Amino acid sequence: MLKEFANQNVKELVEGLNFAEKVDRALTLIEAAWKKYGERLVVANSLGKDSVVIWDLAKRVSPDIPGFIVTTRYKPAETVRFMHEQVARYPELRVFRNEVEIPEELYKTDPDRCCDLLKVEPTRQAVDEMNVACWVTGLRCTEGRTRTDFQEVEERDAGLVKLNPVLIWYEREIWQYLAVYQVPVNPLYARGYRSLGCAPCTHISQGADERAGRWIGTSKCGGECGIHTRPLKTAASRS
Ligand code: SF4
Numbered sequence: 001m002l003k004e005f006a007n008q009n010v011k012e013l014v015e016g017l018n019f020a021e022k023v024d025r026a027l028t029l030i031e032a033a034w035k036k037y038g039e040r041l042v043v044a045n046s047l048g049k050d051s052v053v054i055w056d057l058a059k060r061v062s063p064d065i066p067g068f069i070v071t072t073r074y075k076p077a078e079t080v081r082f083m084h085e086q087v088a089r090y091p092e093l094r095v096f097r098n099e100v101e102i103p104e105e106l107y108k109t110d111p112d113r114c115c116d117l118l119k120v121e122p123t124r125q126a127v128d129e130m131n132v133a134c135w136v137t138g139l140r141c142t143e144g145r146t147r148t149d150f151q152e153v154e155e156r157d158a159g160l161v162k163l164n165p166v167l168i169w170y171e172r173e174i175w176q177y178l179a180v181y182q183v184p185v186n187p188l189y190a191r192g193y194r195s196l197g198c199a200p201c202t203h204i205s206q207g208a209d210e211r212a213g214r215w216i217g218t219s220k221c222g223g224e225c226g227i228h229t230r231p232l233k234t235a236a237s238r239s
Pocket of ligand 1: 072074106107110111112114115116118119197198199200201225
C-alpha cells in the first residue's frame with residue numbers, strides 16, 4: 001500500500017488535487033503506515049504550522065500514535081510556551097534537547113555545525129531511543145527551493161522510512177486546515193512569521209519563498225537545518 005505513494009509525479013498531485021482530496025490522501029497515508037509500523041511510526045513535531053497539521057491528522061488516525069519534539073536553547077519564548085501547552089495536552093509527545101556546551105554565537109560563525117549539534121543530534125537520539133521505523137514530517141514541496149525533490153514516502157536512510165503526508169499541500173491549504181478544524185498554532189504567526197525556527201536565525205519575510213526568513217545573511221539562507229538532508233540512523237540503531 002505505502003509503495004503506491006513512492007515515485008509519484010508530485011507536481012501533478014500538487015496542482016491536480018483539491019483541499020479535501022489532499023486531506024483524505026494524507027489520512028490514508030498515515031493510516032497505512034500506522035497499520036504497518038504500529039508504535040514504531042512516530043511523528044516529528046517541530047511546533048510549526050505544518051507540524052501541527054500533521055499532528056492533528058495523526059491524532060485523527062489514532063490517539064496512540066507517538067511523537068517527539070526537538071527543541072533548542074535558542075527557541076523563542078512563544079515557541080517554548082506553545083511547546084509546554086502541547087506536551088500538557090499530549091503527554092505522548094517526548095521532548096529531546098542537546099545541552100552540550102558550544103561556542104558563543106556559533107549560529108553566526110558556523111550555523112551548519114550549530115544546527116547539527118542542536119537539531120540533528122537530538123533528532124538522531126529520538127529516532128534511536130523511540131526505535132523509529134517510520135517517521136512522519138510536515139515537509140512540503142512548495143515551501144522553498146530546498147524542498148522540491150522529495151516524495152510522500154521515501155527511504156533515504158536505510159532502515160528508516162520517511163512519510164511526508166502534506167508534501168503536496170500549498171501553504172494556503174495548511175491555513176485552510178488549521179481554520180476549518182480549529183487547530184491552535186504558535187502565536188508567532190500572528191506577528192507575521194511564515195516559517196519558524198530558533199530566534200537568532202528566524203526573521204519575518206515576504207515574497208514567494210516561505211523559508212526566506214531563515215538564516216538570513218548566512219550561506220544557509222532559506223535553507224535547511226539538516227534533519228531532512230543528513231543521515232539520522234546511527235550505526236548503533238542500524239545494528
Ligand atoms: S537554527 Fe540557528 S540557533 Fe538554531 S540550531 Fe540552527 S544555527 Fe543554531
